[in-house]
Structure formats: C-alpha cells, structure tokens
Amino acid sequence: MALSAKTKAALLGPLNKNNPVIVQVLGICSALAVTSKLEPALVMAVAVTLVTAFGNVIISLLRKTIPTRIRIIVQLVVVAALVTIVSEVLKAFAYDVNKQLSVFVGLIVTNCILMGRLEAFALGNGPWPSFLDGIGNGLGYGWILVTVGFFRELLGSGKLLGHQVIPQCMYDAGYENNGLMMLAPMALILVAVIIWVHRARNKDLQEETN
C-alpha cells in the first residue's frame, strides 16, 4: 500500500519532529500521572491512540455538516462518548488496570492532544488521513509514556510489568530502588531528558539563543 507524502507525514511526523509531548508539550498531565508503572502507561497509550484515531475519523466524516458555532461542543461530545466507551470496556475486561488509571481515563476527554488534532486536522481533512493522523499522534504520545513508564518502574521498583527483573543478588550487594522515581516530578525530569536527547539529535528544532 503506497502512502502519499502527505499521509506519510500525518502518520510518522508525530512520532518524531511533530511529537505532541516532546515538541508541542501537550498531554503532560497524564504523562506524569500514569507512568509510575509500565502497564497503566501501555493501557493509557492504547486508549488515547484509539480515542484520537476514531475521534478524528468521526469528526472528519461530520466536518461538512457540523454547525461552526457549536463545533467545539460537537468535538467534546464525540470525544466524551468514545472515552466513556473505553472506560466501560476497561471496567469489564481489565478491572485492575482501570482501578490504577482511576480518574485519568475520564480525563482523556481533556487531553489537549485530542482536541488539538480534531480542531487542527480532522476538521480540514478526509477520514483516511485523519485516521492516520490520530494513530500517529496517539503513538507519538504513547511511546513517550511507555519510555517514561519503563524507566520509572525499572529504577523505582526493580520490576517490569509487575515481574521482578533486578535480581536479588543486586539488592544483597547494596543496590536500592530509587524512591524518587515513583514520585511525579521524576516523570517531568525524564520527559525533559527525552526532549534533551531529541533536540540534540535534531538541530533544526533548537530555538535561536541570543
């Protein structure tokens, strides 16, 4: 399946130079809150990807009919309905994860990435590019979340997805889990480290300094 340059940019741009978290600095709130373990970070990434993709498709299909005066309300209703469905499905099939994510599933509604994509992309593009744009932005958000979750769970509790990975002999030799990793500020510092590495590799993203 050949993708045109434009659709390719819609899908792949958000993973790198147009990343919603590390370039546009959106969706930071949930990136701090759900990344103390890897599993909720993964579920959150999947949930946001699905909601962004399908929200984009629905808004894109409706874009010629939506009355301009209430377009933000229409976007909110579509997103809120999708989020409620995700929340209901999690309660039925992944109850423990739902408990860990608690209010943050509901707060996907207020995730700026979603409203941003609906307003900036889906209202002006067809369903297929909008779908790819949603998937791209969801994944762009997701890989940051999963990376942060990986380091926080590994260094903070010595586990990955709940399984012990740092062997007992390390603890016997004096290694200790870093409790700071479990606190929210550390997520901000890890995001900043990712931004640092990313900007160092992409000189064109660096701002001019006087």
Next chain:
Amino acid sequence: MNRENSGYTILYASIMVIIVALGLAFTHQALSGRQTANVNIDKMQQILRSLKMDVSAAEAQKRYDELVQNAYLINPDGKKVEGSEGTTPDDPAFSTDPDDETAAGLPVYEAVVEGSVKYIIPMQGTGLWGPIWGYLSVEADGSTIYGAEFGHQGETPGLGAEIVTPSFRGQFVGKELIKEGTFRSVAVVKSGQTAAGRDYVDGISGGTITSKGVDAMLLNSVGKYGNFLMNLNAAR
C-alpha cells in the same frame, strides 16, 4: 444547506445527543454483567486480604467460597436479623451498603481460618481527597484484630495512599478493640505518640489527614458493631 442557521444548529445538537445517549446506554447494558462480576470479585479479594490472604482475581471466588462459611445482617443490638443469611453476591450481607441507614441491618461475614472463626466487618470513611474503606477481621473473642484491609479512591501516592501497604495494615494485627469491658476502637496516632486507655498504631507521616480518616473510620464504622462485639466478648 445553511450551517449558520439557528434551527439547524439546535436540530443538529439534539440529534447528536440522542444518538450518543442511545449508543452509551447500549454499551453499558451490554457490559454491565461483566462489570458487576468484577466488582464482586474485587470485594472478595478485599475480604480475603483482611484475612491476611492475597489472592489473584482468578482464585478469589474459590478461596472465598472455601473460607467464608456464613454472612448475615445484624441489628443495632448485635443480634442476627432472621432470614438474612447467605454468602453469595445476591444475598443481603454481600449487597448491603454498611452506610445505608434504611437497610435491614449491618453486614457481617464469618470465616473459618485454620479451625477458628473470624468475624469480618466492612468499614467506610473519608480520607483527604475522597472516600476510604476497608475490612477488619476480628477473632472469636470480639476484640482481638486478626487482620485489616484498607482501600482508597485517590489519596496522595507515597503519603496517604500508604494505608494500603502491608506494613501499615500489619500494625493492626493483635490489637484489642475492647478494653475493660467497653468498646474503645484502635487509635491511629502520630509516630511516637500514644493513646491513653486504648490500643494504637502509628499513622503515616505526611499523611496526617488520611491517618485521621482511618482513625475516625475505625471508631465510627466498627463502633456501629459495638454491641455485636461486646456480645461475642461476653460469651467468652
């Protein structure tokens, strides 16, 4: 088609809301069976944790059926309400909310662990940010705590949320609810402090309001079972 027309806008909004409402109602109906089952399993896991048994969701039903032999409602005098016995989720003991003033009574679960009877009492209270709850298992003498389990909706991670950790819950084991013939509950105090005339445990440093919430929850929720526990204690 004029998209700026007020009539069109109102019609559009109305139809959209009706479609979304129907869709969500259908989703909820289709999934509510599984959701209720999950909530019930979660409750069984909490009851088992108050008996110092941490089991997975898959095993919870089986272990619960093995250990919990009886459940019923009691009236304020501490007497069993006739016809309220049964341990399944459909029976009154499991489905009654202990805070419901209009309910026929307060739920109690009876479990048999290693040949001795434990009484399990549900608790509800408030923490700093939202509700907290728990289960307390008491030995057959109505006073000695066998185990405690706490849960919370959104207490501060690392501070108030520490009430769910085994190290906090473990402190309650062996404490006495009844002192010199009266119900005194167990106090949650700042580390290093004591409570005159009652057993006490250390609160969470940095989680003062949550610790106070646990203290109040023990006093109020378990206090409602005062007569029931005194009856057990007197029968010894």
